[in-house]
Amino acid sequence: MKIIETESMFDREMGDIKVLPSHHLDLEGYGGLAFECGCKHAHSVSGRDGAQPLLTSPPVKILYRCPNGYLTFVHIKGLFRQTAVTLFSGKEEVAGGMFDAF
Ligand SMILES: [Zn+2]
Numbered sequence: 001m002k003i004i005e006t007e008s009m010f011d012r013e014m015g016d017i018k019v020l021p022s023h024h025l026d027l028e029g030y031g032g033l034a035f036e037c038g039c040k041h042a043h044s045v046s047g048r049d050g051a052q053p054l055l056t057s058p059p060v061k062i063l064y065r066c067p068n069g070y071l072t073f074v075h076i077k078g079l080f081r082q083t084a085v086t087l088f089s090g091k092e093e094v095a096g097g098m099f100d101a102f
Pocket residue numbers: 037038039040041043066067068069070
């Protein structure tokens with residue numbers, strides 16, 4: 001997992017990402033799958049334990065905001081056996097308020 005510490009690092013990571021609204025994916029379908037977060041906890045991909053999906057990107061990548069104030073970008077891999085790979089994570093401040101209205 002890459003740790004994002006500054007706004008410019010976050011902008012660079014997000015720069016190449018094709019963004020879709022979070023309802024583009026049915027996250028409930030991922031059941032008990034969890035991802036590793038920058039806050040050192042694991043959160044449910046489904047969002048049931050409080051991690052909020054902010055946006056998605058093809059094929060199956062999701063940016064979450066967790067209850068501990070971290071933004072984490074997760075890639076869900078696999079068709080029959082899925083794994084959630086955390087690509088990067090950082091404190092919410094690195095987004096410079098971009099998701100305050102979400
Ligand atoms: Zn977290």
